[in-house]
Amino acid sequence: MATHRVSIWSLLWQMLSYAPRLYGTDTLLWLFIAGLPAIPGLIIREFFNTLTAKSDFSLSPWVWIALFLATGIARIVAILTGRITKTQHRFTMSALIRRNLLAKLLERPGGEPLIASGKPDALLSPGEAIGFFRDDATQIEDTVVGTNEILGEGLFAVGSLLLLLSVNAQITLFVFLPLAFIAALVHLLTNRIKRYRRASRQATQEVTGLIGEIFSAIQAIQVAGAEPTVLDRFQRLCDRRRQLMVQDRFFSTLLDSSFENLVSLGTGAILFFAARSMQADASALSVGDFALFVYYLSYVTYFLGFLGSFLALSKQTEVSFERMEGFLGCEAEAIASHHPLYLPTLTGNRPQLNALQPPQACDRLQALEALNLTYRYPGSDRGITDVCLRLERGSFTAITGPIGSGKTTLLKALIGLLPLQAGEIYWNAQKVTHPHQFFVPPRSAYTPQVPQLFSGTLRDNITLGLNYTDEQLQWAIALAVFDRDLAMMPDGLDTVIGSKGMRLSGGQLQRAAAARMFLRQPELLVFDDLSSALDIETEQTLWSRLFALTATWMPTCLVVSHRRTVLQRADRIILLNNGSVETIGRFNDLPSIYVH
């Protein structure tokens, strides 16, 4: 969990030092874009002074007009180029945030529920989590890329201010009046700015979450005839979001317009005093000086309004970082940390990603021991308590027990998909300190009750991008008893299996996921209820093929099952009840009610 708050400015600095050359080029261009309008002011002064015969240059007014147009064209070219660098920098910034968010999410134990703001009762659906990748990443992107615009505008505002001071210092000092008001206003309203932003983000998250749930449960909604109820809830959430978004936007716009009005009032006051001073002493300000004053004043005042909006934006960006800290349970610096992104460069070069290599062999599993494993789901007393188990090399251990007795929780806690609240795990008598990083191929592989497959080809789903030969693939597929199914697929391994593997049956999904495990030849195979999707014969064939291999590869198996044939085959059975071990033994040791 985040322990100290890092300042938003230090985070922005961290972000913009990620691509210094790109940022530098973009900043230069924006200095140009912001600075070029300063030149017409001087031209205008000389133009008017030429007309009133007070110019030091004896040039025709047409020369000034031509120069005026040339500056305009130069600015258009700078803006066009600046747009290219700005776009590149913009997407680099949000890509870095998204990359870090994803990396942090993948570092977490995979089975741990997603929670917002570190509160166990604020569970998040995957749809809700998308808000961090979309809205918060974009918010940060906007602020980072806004820094060089504010820098450009600021630099030239300071230049203009110096010029104004040289023309008439007394009048110019009034410029600082609106600035003081703006700073005070932002300071005073910081909490409110952040509160409104938090509420609107939360409401958006809820709507996105419900959309995600509706899409994943569309069939269940139709079967239950729940469309009106779901739509009603959707409408209520949308209404709430509308109100909170309007509140947030209204407040931001109100702030922006307050800044502009403050600035306009300041401008009015300055012009009033300038006019009075001209009336009192005609030599104090020439017509050209007055024109120059008006021109540069708008330049300074525009910056003041912009600065006010940027300060408010930075407060809203603080909310984005705080939300991400709460969601990921890490410091904000980690969210802005530097890592390669492999994005195409401005010149179109696309950096090459290193090809992923299959996992290398690890130390052989001789014995896996777990002592007093305990995990209870956040905000409930359900889970597992003080579970001990020992798996010997090449053994076949089955976990069984009534529905909800904690079988899945035990598997997940053992292999680090859920963070342990108590207990210890030993691999060959060595303590495992980070199970979620340790129990991955080639040490261990796991197939959950509902395996996760992705839209793509069968080959991609089994290899997951690693370099395996077709021969290795065919071997793993045959081992998973998927060979006959594959033979009937017209495109073979290149068959596209649809979103989440929806074109496969439940049994095919399970066996495709099993092939993915076998391909990596892990020391430990963990299956959660393979029996639920396979008929007895197919499951028997799978185990027989697996055990026939012991000469080349001797995996240790830990499986959840209720099936009699599996329990009879098991070297050891762990019977769970209500989250605790009731019996450990062999098939004949089980109480008769558990033997189907």
Ligand SMILES: Nc1ncnc2c1ncn2[C@@H]1O[C@H](COP(=O)(O)OP(=O)(O)OP(=O)(O)O)[C@@H](O)[C@H]1O
């Ligand atoms: N994410 C969760 N949040 C809160 N409670 C949960 C969560 N997941 C599971 N539980 C509860 O923890 C207990 C153990 O669940 P678990 O899924 O481990 O049981 P199981 O024995 O695998 O059940 P089944 O045979 O139905 O697969 C159950 O009472 C369940 O309701």
